Structures are given as C-alpha cells and as structure tokens.
Amino acid sequence: MRAVFVNCTLKASPEASNTAQLAEIVASALREQGVEITEFRLADLRLDHGVETRMSSEDEWPRVHDAIVDAQILVVATPTWVGRPSSYAQQLLERLDAMIAETGADGEPIAYGKVAGVVVTGNEDGAHHVISGISGALVDIGFTIPGQSWTYWNRGPGPGPEYHETNEGHEWSAQTGRTMATHLAHVAHALGAD
Template structure:
C-alpha cells in the first residue's frame, strides 16, 4: 500500500475505504467519459493509501424496486444486496454519471432508489444505517444540467443519512448543443482547470470529513435514534406523556 502524502498522523487516510459507483449507460468495455473524471478523484485517494473500488452499475443485475432484496418481491435475480454490502463497508460513497435531457441517467436514478430501499435499516446504535459516512458526486456530459444533477444526488444522499462536506460535487459539460464529450479529442475536458480544481477540492473534503467522522466514532447517537423514538423517547421535543 502506498504511503500517505502527509507524515503527520492527523492527515492519514490509509484506513479509509471509498466506493465509486459509475452510473454510465455504457457497459464494460465501452469507454465511459464519466470514468475519466472518476479516475482523477480515485488517483488522489489512492495516493493517500485509501482502499478504492469502482463499480459500473450497468454491468450488475440490479432489479427495479424499493426493497433491500427484490428476489423477495417477485424478481428472479437481484445483485443489489452485494452492492449494498460494499456501500456499508465504505467510509466514502461517490455517485458519478452523465447528464441526459438535463437530468441524471436512468442508472443513477435506479441506484439512488435502491440506496433508499435500505434507508430504514438501523445501525447498532439505533440510527439510520448510512450515518457516519460521507457522500459526493461527479457529473459529466455535453449538455447543460450538471448542477441540477448534482443537487438531486447530494440531496438524496443527505436525506438517506450521508454527511455532505463542502463543495462535494464536480463536473464537466461541453458547450451548449451537440459536441465532444469529456474524453473526446479536442474537448478540453481533462485539461479544464475549473473541473480539475473542483474534483480535487471535492476529493480532499471527502477525505477530511471521513477522517473526522471515523475519529469521532460517527455521528453522536443522541436525538437521532429511530429505535429510541419508537420506544417513546423524545429528546427534548415536548411530550407531556414522557417527562
């Protein structure tokens, strides 16, 4: 494993795990422009010793639905439970995908739906399962809509329980109208300073936030425990029956 860039223990990240889910519509081995942007972020993490895994969701048999395992609801196969185990093993989750008709890809929407399907699961402290993890997103395209897509992804992740650090999104889109995509010759994408800066800042902010959360043992378990709320605890919310 490569040594972290910083020797000071406060800046070590080599005990962290990061998962990137590429929501391109293109199956492997087709070239994914989104993967080109993912590679910038993963490169930074890997140089810090982070254990990184990248999945291409379209290559995986993910059933449609809003239950943790759709084979229990009529589907013959569903590999989402395997992905969910990787999600739960990761300190950092980055969802990445293209812009289509100004919106996220159908694959991105399916991944978010399946994340949502598991959002009612609780951790050992009675909090929602995704608590204590960091989220972010990367968007590519050759049409407008990157910020709209990022807003949807980041809102969805925080709603599920992820912590969103500052500036946790980055993207690249070409000029308005049909044109080259990120990795196409002449696009200027890989050399774009704005995109490279934002991708770098996003990645480091994810690392910093994940470091703080891991060192703190996650989000403090008070005032946010579904199990305690269901048992009648109201955490200073006015409740005449439980004084």
C-alpha cells in the first residue's frame, strides 16, 4: 500500500516546516502499518496554475499527479493563514480537479477507491474550517474521507510560538495523527478488498 503526502507549506526546503513535522507523525504511523510513503513539498516544485493535469513542459505537477494515481492514500498537509489553507493547498485542489474527468479502465474517476486525510498547523485558529474545506473538495474529486482522518495543531488566536518552538498540544495532535493513520489504512484496505 502507498500513501502520498503533499506538504503545502509556504517554506521551500531546506527551511524547517511545522506542517512537515506534524505530518511526519502520521507518516511514521502509516509506515508502521506497512504503508510506503512518498512526500512532496509544493514550494520546491515548479507548478503551473490551472485545472489541467498536463500544462507545460516545465510543469512538475504530472510527477505529483502520477504518484497520487499510483497510491491508495493521499494526505494534504497545510498551514493556516488568516483562517484558511495556504495558497499551495488551493493550487493543489485546482490541479486535482482534473482528476474528475480522468477515468480508469472501469470508467470511474481515478480518485474513486482512494482515501484522503488532512493535517493542519498554525498559530491561529481556523483548523476545523481548513479541514472541512479541503475534505469537501477532496470528496467532490472522488476521494473517500474516513471518519477522523485529520489532525491539527494550533496555538489559538493571535501570535505565538510555532509548532517546533513549544511542546504545548503536541501529545493530543500526535495521538489524533496516529488515529488518523489507522483509519486511513483500514479504509484503504477495505476499499481495495476484492
């Protein structure tokens, strides 16, 4: 079984990403269940804007797309900015939109039979809004969203320390992330059963 993690942080590598740190808890829990993980940080890629899978010769989206098509699990990880997902998360959803028209040998959209979850970080509130918005979009595209297939960490309203600067709330976020991983793997197995 394979999972693709798409980190929508605004920070390019090698800058530390709070979102990557929380997503790694989910990835580690999936690895313990035998799931192979592929990770992309969109800030490191050259991505065209639009709603098609293949756009220009410089566009690196097809590599991400093909990994998602080959996987059974997708995890979208994003920071929260002014109560919303990052601009890269929006771009991800726009590019995934093309998958609605792409069908497999069975004639069904290629996202059908795949599960997805969401990881959110930020030192401001809005995590549930971000989770519901991304989850709703992924359902439209054809992904199955298991119950409690998300985790988040935020500092609450107003400025404050980032995820890597404090241990506050980490235990809850980590436990929720491990539960998320279990739900994603179990539902992916169920959907893949013959």
